Amino acid sequence: MIHQKILLCMGTRPEIIKMAPIYHELKACNIETLLLHTGQHQDMADPMYGFFKIVPDFSLHLPRTSDKLFHLSALLLEQIGRALLEIQPTVVLVHGDTSSAAMAALAAFYQQIPVGHVEAGLRSHQDYDPFPEEKNREMIGRLARWHFAPTEQAKHNLMLENIPESRIHKVGNTIVDAVRLSDTQFKESVEQGSELEHGALKTLAAQSLNRRLILVTAHRRENLGAPLLSIAASVRELLQSEEDIVVVWPVHSNPKVRDTVHEVLKDLAPQHAKRLYLTKPLSYPSLVKLLKQAWLVLTDSGGIQEESACMQLPVMILRETTERPELIESGGGILIGTEQEVIVNQVRRLLHDSSAHSAMCGAKNPFGDGFAAARIRDILALNKHA
Known part of the structure; x- marks a missing residue:
């Protein structure tokens, strides 16, 4: 019997949210489970670890002198490789499509350590949208031994790439587990941390009374520049023309996002400005609570699409492509792009057609039942007998 030492590599906020349920499932079964924090977004990562009651065992320090992807990737590959030499795990788990996930998978492959890929098989089928995520996840797909696909479509995508079906496990999306834990195990933290x-x-609360709350997020690399200007202009137009909406926009800390959003939305008339809340990125407890209160979400974030689906909250996706077609097929989401006229018209359609909004609220969550982490645990537990 092989003694398992499973290393989870993560560092971004979405990775922590989606890997936390797996971490706790493995720990609960007395499987040696270690966590390597890959060093990005430290200001957002620390509160997430605190919320999920996780303490990283190892942390990377990334002395970045450039925002170029090749610089980040080189740092990650070097430092993760050295960490793996020290830790000597028997399995490395990575999540999704970040550069840190791709470099962790590559570093593990170089040392012949088997890799498990959580949220495997998502594809937009567009090389540069999202960039660099589409190629990151394709590369991880060539390196992984276990492909933990969240949906049937994700499994199908992997099979089209000639991944052996025996290595693909449809388990559901661990975001549903995280939302379930927020309502149960960590419910008190949600209430206290809001x-x-x-x-x-x-x-x-006072401004939202008898009004409809719209949550907006936008930060993706491909939406920087003109698309983000258009999204912000759409919000401005809606606030000026629709008196019964309130908009909360937690603005990403990237200066390219922050400066654009604030520039477009400055100088609103007081009667409109009082219904707009531009905030810093919210804590996870606050975001969960806000989603429960929202009437509609406008977002380019994959994680928020999934969290909204868990709460049967309609989503308008501010992108030209999507790797989550299941949400659109279920009726819970609409892919609307970033053109101002389209965004405004789509929001107004729901504002003035309650049956259309109700139909989206009634869509079935396509991302699973909230027990994906337990399935991943069981699959990995079989490996110790290999």
Whole structure:
């Protein structure tokens, strides 16, 4: 029998949210489970680890001197490779499509350590949309031994790439597990950790009374520049023309995002500005609570699409392509792009057609039942007998 030492590699906020359920499942079964924090977004990562009651065993320091992807990838490959030499895991788990996930999978392959890929098989079938995520996840697909696909479509995508079916496991999406844990095991933390009653959002409850709350997020690399200008202009137009909406936009810390959003939305008339909340990125407890109160989500974020589906909350996807067609097919999401006229018209359609909004609320969540992590645990547990 092989003694298992499973190393989870993660560092971005979405990775932590989606890997936390797996971490706790493995720990609960007394499987030696270690966590390598890959060093990005430290200001957002620390609160996430705290919320999920996780303490990384190892952390990378990335002395970045450039925002170029080749610079980041080189740092990650070097430092993760050295960490694997020290830790000597028997399995490495990575999530999704970040550059850190791709470099961790490559570093593990170089040392002949088997890789498990969580949320495997998502594809937009567009090389540069999203960029670099589409090629990152394709590369991980060539390196992984276990492909933990969240949906039937994701499994189908992998099979089209000649991944052996025996290596593909349709388990569901661990985001559903994370939302379930937020309602059960970590419910008290959600209630205590919310920012909705103070600070920038202290007047939200009063402004939202008898109004419909719209949550907006936009940060993807492919939406920087003109697309983001258009999204922000759409929000401005809606606030000026629709008196019964309130908009909360947690603005990404990237200066290219922050400066654009604030520039477009400055100088609103007071009667419109009071219904707009531009905040710093929210804590996970606050985001979960806000999603439960929202009427509609406009986003380019994959994770927020999935969280919204868990709460039967309609989503308008601010992208030209998607790797999550299941949400659109279920009726819970609409792919609308970033053109101002389209965004405004689609939001107004729901505002003035309650049956259309109700139909989206009634869509079945296509991402699973909230027990994906347990299935991943069981599959990996079989490996110790290999």
